Amino acid sequence: MTSRLPITKTPKCYVGGAFIRSESARTYAIREGEFVANIPQCTRKDVRNAVESAAKAGPGWQKRSGYNRGQILYRLGEMLEARKAELADAVSLGSNKTGNPTKEVEATLDRILYYAGWTDKYEQLLGSVNPVAAPFFNFTVTEPTGICGVIAPDDSPLLALLSLILPIITSGNVVVALASETRPYPAILLGEILATSDLPGGTVNLLTGFRKEILPTIATHEHIRGISAVANPDERKLLHTAAADSVKRVHTLPSESPHDWLTAQSLQAIANFIEFKTVWHPIGA
Amino acid sequence: MKTSTTKPAASRPSRASRSRGPSARELIFGDLWEFDPAPETADPHIRSSYGLFINGKFSPARKGGSFPSISPGNEKKLTYLALADATDVDAAYSAASKAYEKVWSKLPGNERGKFLYRIARLLQDRAREFAVAESLDGGKPIKESRDFDVPTAAAHFFYHAGWADKLDHLAPGRQVAPYGVVGQVIPWNFPLLMLAWKIAPALAAGNCIVIKPAETTSITALKLCEVFQEAGLPPGVVNVVTGAGETGAAVMSHPLASKVAFTGSTEVGKAIMRSLAGTGKKMTMELGGKAANIVFEDAPLGQAVEGIINGIFFNQGHVCCAGSRLLVQESIADDMLTRLKLRMQSLRVGDPLDKNTDIGAINSKEQLTRISELVKSGVAEGAELYQTPCRLPSKGFYFPPSIFSKVTQSHRIAREEIFGPVLSILTFRTPEEAIEKANNTAYGLSAGVWTDKGSRILKMASQLKAGVVWANTYNKFDPSSPFGGYKESGFGREGGRQGLLDYCKLL
Numbered sequence: 001m002t003s004r005l006p007i008t009k010t011p012k013c014y015v016g017g018a019f020i021r022s023e024s025a026r027t028y029a030i031r032e033g034e035f036v037a038n039i040p041q042c043t044r045k046d047v048r049n050a051v052e053s054a055a056k057a058g059p060g061w062q063k064r065s066g067y068n069r070g071q072i073l074y075r076l077g078e079m080l081e082a083r084k085a086e087l088a089d090a091v092s093l094g095s096n097k098t099g100n101p102t103k104e105v106e107a108t109l110d111r112i113l114y115y116a117g118w119t120d121k122y123e124q125l126l127g128s129v130n131p132v133a134a135p136f137f138n139f140t141v142t143e144p145t146g147i148c149g150v151i152a153p154d155d156s157p158l159l160a161l162l163s164l165i166l167p168i169i170t171s172g173n174v175v176v177a178l179a180s181e182t183r184p185y186p187a188i189l190l191g192e193i194l195a196t197s198d199l200p201g202g203t204v205n206l207l208t209g210f211r212k213e214i215l216p217t218i219a220t221h222e223h224i225r226g227i228s229a230v231a232n233p234d235e236r237k238l239l240h241t242a243a244a245d246s247v248k249r250v251h252t253l254p255s256e257s258p259h260d261w262l263t264a265q266s267l268q269a270i271a272n273f274i275e276f277k278t279v280w281h282p283i284g285a
Numbered sequence: 286m287k288t289s290t291t292k293p294a295a296s297r298p299s300r301a302s303r304s305r306g307p308s309a310r311e312l313i314f315g316d317l318w319e320f321d322p323a324p325e326t327a328d329p330h331i332r333s334s335y336g337l338f339i340n341g342k343f344s345p346a347r348k349g350g351s352f353p354s355i356s357p358g359n360e361k362k363l364t365y366l367a368l369a370d371a372t373d374v375d376a377a378y379s380a381a382s383k384a385y386e387k388v389w390s391k392l393p394g395n396e397r398g399k400f401l402y403r404i405a406r407l408l409q410d411r412a413r414e415f416a417v418a419e420s421l422d423g424g425k426p427i428k429e430s431r432d433f434d435v436p437t438a439a440a441h442f443f444y445h446a447g448w449a450d451k452l453d454h455l456a457p458g459r460q461v462a463p464y465g466v467v468g469q470v471i472p473w474n475f476p477l478l479m480l481a482w483k484i485a486p487a488l489a490a491g492n493c494i495v496i497k498p499a500e501t502t503s504i505t506a507l508k509l510c511e512v513f514q515e516a517g518l519p520p521g522v523v524n525v526v527t528g529a530g531e532t533g534a535a536v537m538s539h540p541l542a543s544k545v546a547f548t549g550s551t552e553v554g555k556a557i558m559r560s561l562a563g564t565g566k567k568m569t570m571e572l573g574g575k576a577a578n579i580v581f582e583d584a585p586l587g588q589a590v591e592g593i594i595n596g597i598f599f600n601q602g603h604v605c606c607a608g609s610r611l612l613v614q615e616s617i618a619d620d621m622l623t624r625l626k627l628r629m630q631s632l633r634v635g636d637p638l639d640k641n642t643d644i645g646a647i648n649s650k651e652q653l654t655r656i657s658e659l660v661k662s663g664v665a666e667g668a669e670l671y672q673t674p675c676r677l678p679s680k681g682f683y684f685p686p687s688i689f690s691k692v693t694q695s696h697r698i699a700r701e702e703i704f705g706p707v708l709s710i711l712t713f714r715t716p717e718e719a720i721e722k723a724n725n726t727a728y729g730l731s732a733g734v735w736t737d738k739g740s741r742i743l744k745m746a747s748q749l750k751a752g753v754v755w756a757n758t759y760n761k762f763d764p765s766s767p768f769g770g771y772k773e774s775g776f777g778r779e780g781g782r783q784g785l786l787d788y789c790k791l792l
Contacts, residue, residue, distance in 0.1 A: 125457045130781055132763035133440065140767050140783060225772070237563030244558035246727075247551070247570065247773040267457060268791055276783050278767050279746045281756045
């Protein structure tokens with residue numbers, strides 16, 4: 001009797017709450033010695049579609065209360081916890097057996113919890129009531145910047161990707177993210193996990209493909225209002241130059257120096273993609 | 286008193302009658318009585334020429350270049366300013382860098398704060414002199430420079446002085462440090478105030494500065510350098526270089542500037558962003574605006590009229606957050622237009638130094654040309670222009686207060702920043718339409734909302750894509766209140782804890 005042949009998975013990207021292949025029908029193979037899977041090689045058209053999905057999801061996600069966003073992120077943690085082993089395998093793909101995949105997955109879980117806890121707290125620390133020298137009630141609140149692009153590094157393909165995405169969605173932004181080009185498989189699984197969390201479709205859109213094809217479109221798309229990227233010097237120059245055309249908020253980390261993703265969490269990461277709104281009203285009868 | 290024959294004088298006008306037309310008596314006397322001139326006569330103490338302020342001393346430009354600065358109110362020459370080139374800017378940065386390393390970074394915060402307190406006080410001492418210099422040099426009415434620009438500039442120094450030894454409380458859970466040397470370029474609409482907005486927080490945070498005022502309005506910046514000397518501010522902590530665009534580009538791109546802050550047009554802001562791409566320099570940008578001022582039918586219309594007039598004619602409309610697009614609910618649009626026309630007739634345009642002047646001189650000939658050109662386009666595109674029949678002085682740059690009705694969203698006057706005393710009026714029916722129209726712009730600096738309904742104010746305020754929302758008021762500013770834009774109006778804030786943090790590195 002021959003052993004049972006397992007059903008292999010067709011990797012798909014996660015856009016607008018649905019699983020898609022690239023509109024171009026292109027794929028690229030990832031191998032670990034032997035063939036592992038064909039990954040969608042997304043195009044600029046896929047980026048534009050993802051931005052459209054994000055734009056539809058944006059107002060709804062922003063309107064949710066901090067408490068509700070916190071519970072949804074916590075639910076994401078619950079879903080991820082259940083697939084730890086599978087994720088660790090995905091993280092080890094292409095790692096040349098370096099690093100500690102289990103540790104990376106556990107750190108990712110803790111990161112989700114960290115930002116889940118911030119959703120209904122950052123406002124009190126970043127906003128203010130301003131003591132103006134005239135009879136006005138004057139306060140400053142935060143609002144999300146809008147649609148943000150994320151360019152993830154190849155190192156720590158799960159932890160880094162989520163460390164970039166989480167602070168952005170914590171405040172009600174929506175994301176179009178490009179996963180690691182060489183180690184995309186954790187992002188494929190992350191899409192499935194996002195789909196079973198309560199995160200509304202379109203809030204986080206995950207694309208796979210070649211950086212040199214996708215990055216310029218994310219850099220120049222006018223509806224993308226902010227970019228968080230790990231990038232090399234040429235890419236950083238491109239991102240900042242293109243950002244000028246529509247005055248995007250760009251925050252980059254150099255890909256040429258190593259980052260300690262295990263500690264990469266902060267209130268500042270949330271503050272990078274919010275806008276301050278100051279409101280004045282007279283005080284009188 | 287036409288209306289008094291038809292109804293008893295004691296009865297309050299009903300809502301219906303209010304919406305038909307203004308109930309206020311028309312106190313317009315035409316040419317019957319003229320105001321006597323009431324010029325402010327304090328001596329502005331403007332020198333015949335100014336050097337660059339580098340390392341605590343005034344010195345001529347290295348190549349000896351200079352250019353005249355004129356008064357836009359009468360086109361008379363006020364002084365000559367030194368024209369800084371790249372080598373002068375370089376000298377300014379060397380001085381700033383040395384001052385930072387040797388002196389400023391070594392001072393404890395409370396000592397830095399004392400210098401800022403001194404500057405605030407010395408500026409208050411010479412407030413009237415500065416106000417006259419500001420109005421002469423920039424063209425704004427003396428009542429604005431006297432009652433707003435100069436006192437608010439002093440307030441900025443006073444407010445930030447107190448922060449200098451409290452930076453530990455600025456960012457939750459984080460220590461902060463200064464950037465070192467920062468480069469700043471400011472525009473001509475609030476020359477002294479904008480200088481204070483830029484300098485006070487940067488110094489409080491512990492930075493040293495190279496700053497370039499606008500070429501048409503540098504005099505009060507250089508006069509403030511005298512104050513720095515009197516205050517004993519260590520040489521090199523603040524350096525002021527004068528010149529036009531090329532000088533500004535040198536200030537923005539200098540390698541010793543670890544952070545730059547720019548206030549000006551969106552076009553120039555974008556060019557700076559491009560030129561600094563890849564350098565890793567920290568930036569803040571305060572750029573243009575095309576604010577919507579939204580008036581609902583339940584608004585207190587009398588107050589709204591004052592707010593609209595202030596929103597667009599304050600400082601001749603040379604205000605990046607000017608309420609240049611008036612959105613009026615359709616049911617009160619005709620009434621509002623009548624009221625505005627009436628109110629505009631009592632605006633006095635003329636000599637900036639006259640205490641009765643409401644609208645002074647346009648800052649420069651170039652700006653006057655640009656305003657005229659945009660107003661022509663408004664007429665050509667089919668909007669209806671109303672200008673008050675006022676006499677303009679024969680010398681100097683003046684433009685009559687103007688409003689356009691029947692404006693559509695595609696008109697240039699509804700899309701482009703005019704930066705002049707020109708209001709474009711559009712209408713809306715529902716709050717949703719108002720939001721849609723208000724947000725239909727690449728800018729997002731400010732907005733106004735006028736309504737008596739509190740819940741509507743909060744809803745509108747949350748949906749307007751703008752960094753500052755004035756509800757039942759307009760054009761209010763305070764050092765403790767963060768100011769800055771959404772979208773293409775820039776990023777970063779000025780004022781308050783949030784603004785100060787933009788001059789600090791997180792450790």
